[in-house]
Amino acid sequence: MKIDLSKIKGHRGRSIEVNYVENLSVLEVNNNNYVVSKPISVTGNITHDSEGIILKLLVRGAIKVTCDRCLEEFEHDFIKPIDEILNEADEDYSYEVEDDKLDLTKIVIENVELSLPMKFVCSPDCKGLCPICGKNLNHEKCDCQIKEVDPRLSVLNKLLQKMYEVYFMPVPKRRTSKARRDKRRHSHSLAIPAYVLCPQCHEPKLPHRVCLSCGYYDGKEVLEVVEK
Secondary structure, eight states: OEEEGGGTTTOTTOEEEEEEEOOOSEEEETTEEEEEEEEEEEEEEEEEETTEEEEEEEEEEEEEEEOTTTOOEEEEEEEEEEEEEEOTTSTTHHHHEETTEEEHHHHHHHHHHHHSOSSOOSOTTOOOBOTTTOOBTTTOOOOOOOOOOOGGGHHHHHHHHHHHHHHSOOOOOOOOOHHHHHHHHHHHHHHSOOOEEOTTTOOEEOTTSOOTTTOEETTEEOSOOOOO
């Protein structure tokens, strides 16, 4: 709806009575399209004053929305008063007024958008949907049991779970083949040599080696041992 302001411009105190219905079937708000279920009516007056063009209007209507709790569609009624002053010195004046024609539809839609809540709820007592089975708790009951946890203990609960995983995590046994076990035993036996007694002097010596105590090997003296 466009209002001709030339009738009141230059005449302070003169007013234009407003009483009409916006020709809108769909209301686009924040990239969402809402079906208009009740016509959007605009009533009030527009007055020329020393401060500028004064708007005193009342917007009524209804749109179809979806409840954010139970996902049921319902009708949302809104009533939005508009009390604004348009001045030619303002930057927004050229956006709303062109050739003395005031685009009232833009102002109405912007104010309706500001009047809508962040979330739509069909009723303050709406029970919403069961988070487990998805039934609408406003129409039927379910037997699902929801374990309620004190939100103050949620951090502690997560910490305990991590501690349990660290301290009580089962350690898998390492698998090894028989050949690897035999090889490990053999290398262990090579790392620690076994001594034998020398048949000549009965002192410990390495097997198949000359005795460092007497110098004999296989019953023959092959090394001269000098005592200090």
